[in-house]
Amino acid sequence: MDAVNIDDLRKVAKRRLPKAVYEYVAGGSYRELTVARxxxxxxxxxxAPNNMVDVRQQNTATTMLxxxxxxxLALAPVGMVGLTWPDGELHAARAAEAAGVPFCLSGFSIASIEDVAAVRKTPFWSQLYMMQQMEVNExxxxxxxxxxxxxxxxxxxVHVHSQRWADNRNGLTSPIRVTPGNVIDMMGHLPWIARMVTSKRWTFATMAKEHPQASNVLSLAAWVNANLFAGIDEGTIRWVRAQWPRKFVVKGILTVxxxxxxxxxxxxxxVVSNHGGRQLDGAPSTISVLPEIARSVGGEIEVLWDGGVLTGFDIVRAMGRGAHGCLSGRAWAYGLAAHGRKGVDRALALLRQELLDCMALTGTQDITKLAPGLVTTEPPL
Ligand SMILES: Cc1cc2nc3c(=O)[nH]c(=O)nc-3n(C[C@H](O)[C@H](O)[C@H](O)COP(=O)(O)O)c2cc1C
Structure with missing residues:
Protein backbone atom coordinates (compact mmCIF):
# COMPACT_ATOMS: atom_id res chain seq x y z
CA MET A 1 0.00 0.00 0.00
CA ASP A 2 1.59 3.25 -1.05
CA ALA A 3 -0.73 5.83 0.49
CA VAL A 4 1.41 8.66 1.82
CA ASN A 5 -1.52 10.53 3.34
CA ILE A 6 -5.23 10.27 4.09
CA ASP A 7 -6.11 11.87 0.78
CA ASP A 8 -4.40 9.00 -1.04
CA LEU A 9 -6.62 6.58 0.88
CA ARG A 10 -9.64 8.68 -0.10
CA LYS A 11 -8.70 8.44 -3.77
CA VAL A 12 -8.41 4.64 -3.58
CA ALA A 13 -11.75 4.50 -1.74
CA LYS A 14 -13.31 6.60 -4.47
CA ARG A 15 -12.06 4.22 -7.17
CA ARG A 16 -13.10 1.07 -5.35
CA LEU A 17 -16.54 2.02 -4.05
CA PRO A 18 -19.71 2.35 -6.09
CA LYS A 19 -20.43 6.06 -6.53
CA ALA A 20 -23.44 5.97 -4.19
CA VAL A 21 -21.41 4.46 -1.34
CA TYR A 22 -18.41 6.76 -1.83
CA GLU A 23 -20.55 9.88 -1.95
CA TYR A 24 -22.44 8.73 1.14
CA VAL A 25 -19.14 8.71 3.08
CA ALA A 26 -17.55 11.80 1.59
CA GLY A 27 -20.58 14.04 1.33
CA GLY A 28 -22.16 16.72 3.45
CA SER A 29 -25.66 18.13 3.70
CA TYR A 30 -27.32 20.63 1.37
CA ARG A 31 -24.75 23.09 -0.06
CA GLU A 32 -21.92 21.56 2.00
CA LEU A 33 -21.00 24.98 3.42
CA THR A 34 -20.16 23.51 6.81
CA VAL A 35 -17.98 20.73 5.37
CA ALA A 36 -15.94 23.41 3.62
CA ARG A 37 -15.82 25.64 6.72
CA ALA A 48 4.12 29.55 16.47
CA PRO A 49 7.00 27.07 16.94
CA ASN A 50 9.38 26.96 19.87
CA ASN A 51 12.61 26.06 18.13
CA MET A 52 14.84 25.79 21.21
CA VAL A 53 13.32 22.66 22.70
CA ASP A 54 14.91 19.20 22.76
CA VAL A 55 12.33 16.97 21.05
CA ARG A 56 14.26 13.69 21.00
CA GLN A 57 11.79 12.30 23.52
CA GLN A 58 8.12 12.82 22.74
CA ASN A 59 4.97 11.77 24.51
CA THR A 60 1.70 11.39 22.60
CA ALA A 61 -0.10 9.31 25.23
CA THR A 62 -3.08 10.59 27.14
CA THR A 63 -6.48 9.39 28.31
CA MET A 64 -9.89 9.99 26.79
CA LEU A 65 -12.84 9.44 29.10
CA LEU A 73 -7.64 10.46 18.58
CA ALA A 74 -10.72 8.27 18.79
CA LEU A 75 -12.45 6.65 15.82
CA ALA A 76 -15.71 8.60 15.51
CA PRO A 77 -18.98 6.71 15.00
CA VAL A 78 -19.58 6.20 11.28
CA GLY A 79 -22.97 4.73 10.38
CA MET A 80 -23.26 1.97 7.78
CA VAL A 81 -19.49 1.85 7.31
CA GLY A 82 -19.80 -1.93 7.04
CA LEU A 83 -21.14 -1.30 3.52
CA THR A 84 -17.68 -0.14 2.43
CA TRP A 85 -15.96 -3.38 3.45
CA PRO A 86 -17.40 -6.63 4.85
CA ASP A 87 -17.31 -6.63 8.65
CA GLY A 88 -15.99 -3.07 8.43
CA GLU A 89 -16.80 -2.14 12.04
CA LEU A 90 -15.05 -5.27 13.32
CA HIS A 91 -11.88 -4.41 11.37
CA ALA A 92 -11.96 -0.83 12.61
CA ALA A 93 -12.58 -1.90 16.21
CA ARG A 94 -9.58 -4.23 16.05
CA ALA A 95 -7.37 -1.65 14.33
CA ALA A 96 -8.18 0.94 17.00
CA GLU A 97 -7.38 -1.53 19.74
CA ALA A 98 -4.06 -2.42 18.10
CA ALA A 99 -3.17 1.28 17.77
CA GLY A 100 -4.21 1.91 21.38
CA VAL A 101 -6.91 4.47 20.66
CA PRO A 102 -10.63 4.48 21.52
CA PHE A 103 -13.25 3.19 19.08
CA CYS A 104 -16.84 4.44 19.05
CA LEU A 105 -19.44 2.22 17.38
CA SER A 106 -22.28 3.96 15.53
CA GLY A 107 -25.86 3.26 16.56
CA PHE A 108 -26.52 2.64 12.86
CA SER A 109 -23.69 0.19 12.39
CA ILE A 110 -23.82 -2.90 10.23
CA ALA A 111 -22.10 -5.05 12.88
CA SER A 112 -23.94 -5.16 16.21
CA ILE A 113 -22.72 -4.02 19.63
CA GLU A 114 -22.41 -7.67 20.60
CA ASP A 115 -20.40 -8.52 17.44
CA VAL A 116 -17.91 -5.77 18.24
CA ALA A 117 -17.67 -6.77 21.91
CA ALA A 118 -16.80 -10.29 20.77
CA VAL A 119 -13.70 -9.13 18.87
CA ARG A 120 -12.42 -6.70 21.52
CA LYS A 121 -10.40 -7.39 24.64
CA THR A 122 -10.81 -3.83 25.87
CA PRO A 123 -13.95 -1.70 26.23
CA PHE A 124 -15.17 0.53 23.40
CA TRP A 125 -17.68 3.39 23.24
CA SER A 126 -21.22 3.07 21.95
CA GLN A 127 -23.12 5.86 20.20
CA LEU A 128 -26.84 6.27 20.71
CA TYR A 129 -29.41 7.73 18.35
CA MET A 130 -32.64 8.29 20.24
CA MET A 131 -35.68 6.57 18.80
CA GLN A 132 -39.28 7.54 19.53
CA GLN A 133 -39.85 4.31 21.45
CA MET A 134 -38.41 4.77 24.95
CA GLU A 135 -38.34 1.01 25.50
CA VAL A 136 -36.03 0.68 22.45
CA ASN A 137 -33.70 3.35 23.86
CA GLU A 138 -33.72 1.67 27.25
CA VAL A 158 -29.91 14.38 14.13
CA HIS A 159 -33.41 15.65 14.94
CA VAL A 160 -34.22 14.72 11.36
CA HIS A 161 -32.10 13.22 8.65
CA SER A 162 -30.88 16.21 6.71
CA GLN A 163 -30.68 16.03 2.95
CA ARG A 164 -27.47 15.03 1.27
CA TRP A 165 -28.19 15.92 -2.31
CA ALA A 166 -25.71 13.41 -3.70
CA ASP A 167 -27.46 10.59 -1.80
CA ASN A 168 -30.81 11.75 -3.18
CA ARG A 169 -29.44 11.72 -6.72
CA ASN A 170 -27.85 8.32 -6.19
CA GLY A 171 -31.08 6.79 -4.90
CA LEU A 172 -29.59 6.31 -1.41
CA THR A 173 -32.88 7.35 0.08
CA SER A 174 -35.52 5.69 2.17
CA PRO A 175 -36.76 3.61 0.42
CA ILE A 176 -33.68 3.00 -1.73
CA ARG A 177 -34.26 3.81 -5.41
CA VAL A 178 -32.61 1.49 -7.89
CA THR A 179 -31.86 3.39 -11.09
CA PRO A 180 -30.25 2.20 -14.33
CA GLY A 181 -27.36 4.50 -13.39
CA ASN A 182 -26.87 2.71 -10.02
CA VAL A 183 -26.87 -0.67 -11.67
CA ILE A 184 -24.35 0.31 -14.35
CA ASP A 185 -22.12 1.91 -11.73
CA MET A 186 -22.30 -1.19 -9.49
CA MET A 187 -21.32 -3.37 -12.44
CA GLY A 188 -18.21 -1.24 -12.78
CA HIS A 189 -17.24 -2.23 -9.21
CA LEU A 190 -17.26 -6.01 -9.37
CA PRO A 191 -14.43 -6.49 -6.83
CA TRP A 192 -16.52 -4.55 -4.28
CA ILE A 193 -19.55 -6.72 -5.08
CA ALA A 194 -17.43 -9.88 -4.84
CA ARG A 195 -16.17 -8.79 -1.41
CA MET A 196 -19.56 -7.73 -0.13
CA VAL A 197 -21.38 -10.92 -1.12
CA THR A 198 -19.08 -12.75 1.31
CA SER A 199 -20.41 -10.56 4.12
CA LYS A 200 -22.73 -12.12 6.65
CA ARG A 201 -23.87 -8.66 7.66
CA TRP A 202 -26.21 -6.67 5.47
CA THR A 203 -28.41 -4.86 7.91
CA PHE A 204 -28.16 -2.45 10.84
CA ALA A 205 -27.47 -5.33 13.17
CA THR A 206 -27.82 -3.39 16.41
CA MET A 207 -31.14 -1.87 15.39
CA ALA A 208 -32.42 -5.05 13.73
CA LYS A 209 -32.68 -6.73 17.14
CA GLU A 210 -34.89 -3.87 18.29
CA HIS A 211 -37.35 -4.20 15.44
CA PRO A 212 -37.74 -7.84 14.45
CA GLN A 213 -40.79 -7.04 12.31
CA ALA A 214 -38.51 -5.34 9.78
CA SER A 215 -38.05 -8.24 7.41
CA ASN A 216 -35.04 -6.83 5.57
CA VAL A 217 -32.58 -3.96 5.55
CA LEU A 218 -34.83 -1.78 3.40
CA SER A 219 -37.85 -1.99 5.69
CA LEU A 220 -35.58 -1.61 8.70
CA ALA A 221 -34.02 1.53 7.22
CA ALA A 222 -37.48 2.93 6.57
CA TRP A 223 -38.52 2.15 10.15
CA VAL A 224 -35.38 3.74 11.60
CA ASN A 225 -35.86 6.88 9.51
CA ALA A 226 -39.49 7.22 10.44
CA ASN A 227 -38.82 6.67 14.12
CA LEU A 228 -35.90 8.98 14.91
CA PHE A 229 -36.80 11.01 17.99
CA ALA A 230 -37.01 14.73 17.23
CA GLY A 231 -38.02 15.58 20.78
CA ILE A 232 -34.63 15.56 22.52
CA ASP A 233 -34.56 18.18 25.27
CA GLU A 234 -32.98 18.50 28.71
CA GLY A 235 -35.42 15.97 30.14
CA THR A 236 -34.40 13.39 27.53
CA ILE A 237 -30.72 13.89 28.27
CA ARG A 238 -31.37 13.59 32.01
CA TRP A 239 -33.30 10.38 31.36
CA VAL A 240 -30.45 8.83 29.33
CA ARG A 241 -27.89 9.91 31.94
CA ALA A 242 -29.95 8.18 34.63
CA GLN A 243 -30.03 4.91 32.66
CA TRP A 244 -26.31 4.79 31.98
CA PRO A 245 -23.87 3.77 34.69
CA ARG A 246 -20.55 4.77 33.12
CA LYS A 247 -18.99 7.73 31.26
CA PHE A 248 -21.61 9.77 29.48
CA VAL A 249 -20.82 11.92 26.45
CA VAL A 250 -23.01 14.37 24.58
CA LYS A 251 -22.02 14.78 20.91
CA GLY A 252 -23.04 17.67 18.69
CA ILE A 253 -22.31 20.74 20.85
CA LEU A 254 -21.60 24.03 19.08
CA THR A 255 -22.36 26.73 21.65
CA VAL A 256 -21.16 27.64 25.14
CA VAL A 271 -17.95 16.43 21.58
CA VAL A 272 -17.80 19.78 19.83
CA SER A 273 -19.12 18.50 16.52
CA ASN A 274 -21.28 19.47 13.56
CA HIS A 275 -21.51 15.84 12.40
CA GLY A 276 -18.76 16.44 9.86
CA GLY A 277 -20.98 18.98 8.07
CA ARG A 278 -23.65 16.36 7.43
CA GLN A 279 -26.53 17.88 9.41
CA LEU A 280 -27.03 21.65 9.90
CA ASP A 281 -25.56 23.25 6.80
CA GLY A 282 -24.45 26.73 7.76
CA ALA A 283 -23.31 25.67 11.24
CA PRO A 284 -19.98 27.19 12.21
CA SER A 285 -16.79 25.20 11.82
CA THR A 286 -16.07 23.24 14.96
CA ILE A 287 -12.53 24.62 15.29
CA SER A 288 -13.90 28.19 15.37
CA VAL A 289 -16.21 27.56 18.33
CA LEU A 290 -13.85 25.25 20.22
CA PRO A 291 -11.74 27.80 22.16
CA GLU A 292 -14.68 29.54 23.79
CA ILE A 293 -16.37 26.26 24.71
CA ALA A 294 -13.11 24.83 26.09
CA ARG A 295 -12.56 27.99 28.18
CA SER A 296 -16.06 27.81 29.62
CA VAL A 297 -16.34 24.11 30.60
CA GLY A 298 -12.94 22.52 29.87
CA GLY A 299 -11.92 22.73 33.53
CA GLU A 300 -14.87 20.58 34.58
CA ILE A 301 -15.59 18.09 31.79
CA GLU A 302 -13.60 16.71 28.87
CA VAL A 303 -14.04 18.77 25.74
CA LEU A 304 -13.55 16.51 22.74
CA TRP A 305 -13.66 17.82 19.20
CA ASP A 306 -14.18 16.58 15.65
CA GLY A 307 -14.59 17.93 12.13
CA GLY A 308 -12.19 17.87 9.25
CA VAL A 309 -9.15 15.89 10.44
CA LEU A 310 -6.95 15.15 7.43
CA THR A 311 -3.49 14.99 9.03
CA GLY A 312 -1.93 14.62 12.47
CA PHE A 313 -1.25 18.35 12.32
CA ASP A 314 -5.00 18.87 12.79
CA ILE A 315 -4.82 17.03 16.11
CA VAL A 316 -2.23 19.57 17.32
CA ARG A 317 -4.39 22.39 15.95
CA ALA A 318 -7.40 21.22 17.95
CA MET A 319 -5.41 20.46 21.11
CA GLY A 320 -3.82 23.90 20.83
CA ARG A 321 -7.28 25.48 20.67
CA GLY A 322 -8.37 23.73 23.85
CA ALA A 323 -9.53 20.20 22.96
CA HIS A 324 -8.77 17.40 25.40
CA GLY A 325 -8.86 14.92 22.51
CA CYS A 326 -10.14 14.50 18.95
CA LEU A 327 -12.36 12.19 16.95
CA SER A 328 -12.11 11.49 13.27
CA GLY A 329 -14.71 9.98 10.95
CA ARG A 330 -13.92 10.08 7.25
CA ALA A 331 -10.16 9.57 7.64
CA TRP A 332 -10.51 6.03 8.98
CA ALA A 333 -13.56 5.27 6.85
CA TYR A 334 -11.52 6.03 3.70
CA GLY A 335 -8.78 3.70 4.93
CA LEU A 336 -11.32 0.95 5.55
CA ALA A 337 -13.01 1.40 2.17
CA ALA A 338 -9.65 1.37 0.40
CA HIS A 339 -7.95 -1.62 2.04
CA GLY A 340 -10.09 -3.07 4.85
CA ARG A 341 -8.28 -3.58 8.18
CA LYS A 342 -4.89 -2.70 6.67
CA GLY A 343 -6.30 0.63 5.48
CA VAL A 344 -7.50 1.58 8.96
CA ASP A 345 -4.08 0.57 10.34
CA ARG A 346 -2.49 2.77 7.69
CA ALA A 347 -4.76 5.75 8.39
CA LEU A 348 -3.97 5.59 12.10
CA ALA A 349 -0.23 5.15 11.49
CA LEU A 350 -0.18 8.15 9.15
CA LEU A 351 -2.07 10.36 11.58
CA ARG A 352 0.19 9.33 14.46
CA GLN A 353 3.40 9.92 12.51
CA GLU A 354 2.17 13.32 11.32
CA LEU A 355 1.28 14.17 14.90
CA LEU A 356 4.84 13.29 15.99
CA ASP A 357 6.28 15.35 13.12
CA CYS A 358 4.13 18.35 13.99
CA MET A 359 5.08 18.06 17.66
CA ALA A 360 8.78 17.97 16.78
CA LEU A 361 8.53 20.87 14.36
CA THR A 362 6.68 23.01 16.91
CA GLY A 363 8.97 22.15 19.82
CA THR A 364 6.39 20.05 21.64
CA GLN A 365 7.60 17.26 23.90
CA ASP A 366 4.26 16.24 25.35
CA ILE A 367 0.90 16.48 23.58
CA THR A 368 -0.81 17.05 26.94
CA LYS A 369 1.38 20.09 27.67
CA LEU A 370 1.17 22.34 24.63
CA ALA A 371 2.80 25.74 24.96
CA PRO A 372 0.23 28.53 25.29
CA GLY A 373 -0.12 30.39 22.01
CA LEU A 374 1.34 27.52 19.96
CA VAL A 375 -1.66 27.49 17.63
CA THR A 376 -2.65 30.97 16.65
CA THR A 377 -4.99 32.60 14.22
CA GLU A 378 -2.94 33.70 11.28
CA PRO A 379 -2.04 37.37 11.63
CA PRO A 380 -3.65 39.48 8.91
CA LEU A 381 -1.23 40.37 6.13
C1 LIG B 1 -20.36 8.43 6.60
C2 LIG B 1 -20.55 9.03 7.95
C3 LIG B 1 -21.46 8.46 8.83
C4 LIG B 1 -21.61 9.00 10.10
N1 LIG B 1 -22.46 8.38 10.99
C5 LIG B 1 -22.56 8.85 12.25
C6 LIG B 1 -23.33 8.15 13.21
O1 LIG B 1 -23.88 7.09 12.93
N2 LIG B 1 -23.43 8.70 14.44
C7 LIG B 1 -22.81 9.88 14.80
O2 LIG B 1 -22.94 10.33 15.93
N3 LIG B 1 -22.04 10.52 13.91
C8 LIG B 1 -21.89 10.04 12.66
N4 LIG B 1 -21.08 10.68 11.76
C9 LIG B 1 -20.33 11.88 12.21
C10 LIG B 1 -18.97 11.48 12.79
O3 LIG B 1 -19.12 10.79 13.99
C11 LIG B 1 -18.09 12.68 13.04
O4 LIG B 1 -18.78 13.61 13.84
C12 LIG B 1 -17.63 13.36 11.75
O5 LIG B 1 -17.38 12.40 10.76
C13 LIG B 1 -16.36 14.18 11.99
O6 LIG B 1 -15.94 14.79 10.82
P1 LIG B 1 -14.81 14.17 9.84
O7 LIG B 1 -15.47 13.10 9.04
O8 LIG B 1 -14.43 15.34 9.01
O9 LIG B 1 -13.69 13.64 10.71
C14 LIG B 1 -20.89 10.15 10.49
C15 LIG B 1 -19.96 10.71 9.60
C16 LIG B 1 -19.78 10.16 8.35
C17 LIG B 1 -18.76 10.76 7.44
Missing part, protein backbone atom coordinates in the same frame (compact mmCIF):
# COMPACT_ATOMS: atom_id res chain seq x y z
CA UNK A 38 -14.48 22.84 8.92
CA UNK A 39 -11.49 22.45 6.64
CA UNK A 40 -10.97 26.10 5.71
CA UNK A 41 -10.90 27.26 9.34
CA UNK A 42 -8.39 24.56 10.30
CA UNK A 43 -6.17 25.72 7.45
CA UNK A 44 -6.35 29.33 8.65
CA UNK A 45 -4.61 28.46 11.91
CA UNK A 46 -0.86 28.96 12.17
CA UNK A 47 1.76 27.39 14.43
CA UNK A 66 -10.51 7.55 31.40
CA UNK A 67 -9.51 5.09 28.67
CA UNK A 68 -5.85 5.08 27.64
CA UNK A 69 -5.15 6.69 24.27
CA UNK A 70 -1.73 6.16 22.66
CA UNK A 71 -2.44 9.47 20.99
CA UNK A 72 -5.45 11.77 21.38
CA UNK A 139 -32.85 -1.64 25.64
CA UNK A 140 -30.07 -0.16 23.47
CA UNK A 141 -28.50 1.43 26.55
CA UNK A 142 -28.75 -1.82 28.49
CA UNK A 143 -27.11 -3.71 25.62
CA UNK A 144 -24.22 -1.23 25.53
CA UNK A 145 -23.78 -1.71 29.29
CA UNK A 146 -23.93 -5.50 28.96
CA UNK A 147 -21.33 -5.36 26.16
CA UNK A 148 -18.99 -3.64 28.62
CA UNK A 149 -18.86 -0.31 26.78
CA UNK A 150 -16.94 2.24 28.83
CA UNK A 151 -18.83 5.25 27.44
CA UNK A 152 -22.19 6.08 25.93
CA UNK A 153 -22.10 8.83 23.32
CA UNK A 154 -25.50 10.46 22.82
CA UNK A 155 -25.77 12.28 19.50
CA UNK A 156 -27.90 15.44 19.60
CA UNK A 157 -27.71 16.80 16.09
CA UNK A 257 -24.75 27.58 26.33
CA UNK A 258 -25.32 23.97 25.22
CA UNK A 259 -21.92 22.96 26.63
CA UNK A 260 -22.87 24.32 30.07
CA UNK A 261 -26.26 22.65 29.93
CA UNK A 262 -24.66 19.31 29.00
CA UNK A 263 -22.30 19.68 31.97
CA UNK A 264 -25.18 20.51 34.30
CA UNK A 265 -27.13 17.49 33.04
CA UNK A 266 -24.31 15.18 34.07
CA UNK A 267 -22.19 14.74 30.93
CA UNK A 268 -18.61 13.68 31.66
CA UNK A 269 -17.60 14.96 28.24
CA UNK A 270 -18.94 16.72 25.20
Missing amino acids: NRADLDRLAF GDPAAFP HLIARAAAAGCSALVMTLD DDAKRARDLGADAI
